[in-house]
Amino acid sequence: MKNLPLVDLAVIAAYLVAMVLVGVYFSRKNKNADQFTKASGLIPGWATGLSIYATFLSSNTFLGVPGKAFGTNWNSFVFSLSMPLAAYVAARFFIPFYRRTGEISAYTHFEHRFGPWARTYAVVCFLLTQLARMGSIFLGIALSLQALTGYSMQMIMVVMGICIIIYTVLGGIEAVIWTEVVQAVIKTFGALLIVYLIVQSMPGGVDKIVDIGKANDKFSLGTFSLTFTESSFWVVLLYGFFINLNNFGMDQNYIQRYHTTASTKEASKSLWLCVWLYVPASLLFFIIGACLFAYYQLHPEFIDAIKQKVAMDRLPIGASAADVSRLVATLQPADYGDKVMPHFMVTKVPPGLMGLIISAILSAAMSTISSGMNASATVFTEDIYKRYVNPNLSGKKLLTLLHLSTVVVGLAGLGAGIAMIGVKSILDTWWTLSGIFAAGMLGLFLLGLISRQTKSPEALTATIIGVLVIIWMTFSGKLPDEYGFLRNTLHSNMIIVVGTLTIFLTGMVLTKLKNRNAEPIQKEAIVPNE
Structure with a gap:
């Protein structure tokens, strides 16, 4: 547990206030549902591309990928290598299809094609997925910031959730996209800063990191054997292709952004910009994991402290010292990889820079959650309320419903995160x-x-x-x-x-x-x- 210096708290507070002010600024433009959901198709392709990139670069990437690379190797990076294949299919077939239909919801097509049951099935799947996604991100960010700040997970979730709900409700999709443009820059800068700090703390620098990584097979992409019972290169490649095909072709978070640009060509450019940014950015987070592994190989005393903390968290309150010691002896790098980067930040990042990095972690979570809130509110309004309750809703009433839906979805995602505590x-x-x-x-x-x-x-x-x-x-x-x-x-x-x-x-x-x-x-x- 750590109490942040005042300068770090000031940086974090300034970031949160700035995000809310963005929502206030764009609230002046949100006079109708079309502006709230599509920004009237006036967003430049490059901004939409940065927005999609920021949505992909969630806190699960920011915190989970380095932990995965620390505990295993670079096998999961194959997921990123599959993205250009999925993007080609999406740009060639999916984007023209959605732009041609003109439907803001990704799931209206299901009813036209197969009937109401298909649309309802897809909508339920999407909404449940979004709740699970938002809940996991709320919880992930809370677990990390609790270690960095000492505040309770519930308090962290509530403060962050309120800020996200305010700027998403006020500013609509335009506020979401432009805040994500800023967040994309902050997250990328934060990752580069972490790499720099680790290398600076390493005796021997980059050469030593590479030597330790090679000796421990940290740069492996997995076995190339044609096996599907373990996480081989081919399993992750197939998984990445299909999940990214779903993201680019079925996820309302991305489909909605295709409609914010002026043309099909601009929408395709935005998707490709996301891909060409995300692939090297994700590699950067695997590099962070390898750097952390090398650093802690040279500082095993810190690993012992991390293991002790993990063991105490897993065991029931009142467990004996002998029980803790037995569990510590069984822990492998994959068991505590997610705890390593927060520990490094607490012990090695100087005041001032800590606030910047925490802001980067916050931005990683906020961009994904705000996107999910806006997309879920749009789907609820178009595919549930207008389909089954009042198909003629329009004007200010429709905009009000979108606002209320956004708030409800945000609170539901926050509740899912709190409910997941202990998972x-x-x-x-x-x-x-x-x-x-x-x-x-x-x-x-x-x-x-x-x-x-x-x-x-x-x-x-x-x-x-x-x-x-x-x-x-x-x-x-x-x-x-x-x-x-x-x-x-x-x-x-x-x-x-x-x-x-x-x-x-x-x-x-x-x-x-x-x-x-x-x-x-x-x-x-x-x-x-x-």
Whole structure:
């Protein structure tokens, strides 16, 4: 626990006030729903691109990636390498499709294609995913800032949540995008500053970091063997391609931004700008993890202190010193990787710079949460309220509903974060939930986009089968030993791959069978009477 110097608190307070003032500034322009949700299509492509980049560069990247690299290697960086492949598909097919439809919601198309059930299914999946995402980010940032500031997690979440709700409600998507432009710069600068501070603290500098990294296989991208039961290069590449295809093609956070630009060409440019910024930026966070590993290899006394803290957090209150010692002896780098960067900041970052880095971490969380709030409010308004309650809502009443929805979603995300306190692995929980929901949405979307002959009955059957497969892959590992033969042996990252392909391919097969059975009837119908 640490009490921040006044200068750091002043920097953090100035950042939070500035974000709120941005919302106040843009509130003067928010006179209708079109401005609130699309900024009337007047945002430059480069600003939208920086906004998408900032949304990708969440606090899970800022804090989780260095911890992952510290505990294992650079295998997860393959996720970033898959982004150009997904971006090509999105820019070539998805962006023109959404711009052509003109629908602000990513899920209106589902009803046009397969009926109300498909739209409702996609909306529920999206909203649950956003709540899980916002909750995990609220909790992740609170865990880190508690170690840095000493304040309670609940207090950190509430203060941050109130600030995000204010500027998101007041400023709409335009405030979200322009604050994210600033946050993109702050986050990137914060990462560079951390690298500099670690290298400066290392005896031997960069050369020593590289030597230690090579000796401990820290720069490995994973095995290139064609195996799907472990986190190989190919598993992460497939996972990254499908999850990024979902992000770029199905996630309202990104689809909504495509409509804020003046043209399809500008929207595509914004997506590619995000990709070319995120790939090297994510590499920077893996470099931070390798640098931290090298630093703590030379300072094992600090590792002992981190292990003690992790063990005490995991054990129940009142555990004996012997219990703590036994658990400490079993802990591996992957068990405490997420705790290393906060420890380095507490012990090595000088006053003043600490406030800047905390502001960078805050910006990483705020950009993702504000995007999720605005997108979720838009989906609720368009796909639930206007669809099932009042389709003729317009003008000031529609804008008021968007404001209220944003507040409710923000409070729900904050509540999800508080409810998650005590979860053993935030990142694993988020990956599991996102894999379940994304696979169903993406498989159904691809089926509707590619197979024009597929109708509602085939799509519904394929979706049910796909969801059952996803549930089996997710939870079969908990089956008792007598049913061990039913357990899924594939790596958890394969859930979205298998789930998406199951829905898509099942729908294609059912469509082929339906058409084949219909052919004899059609031929018989055109035979003239003799």
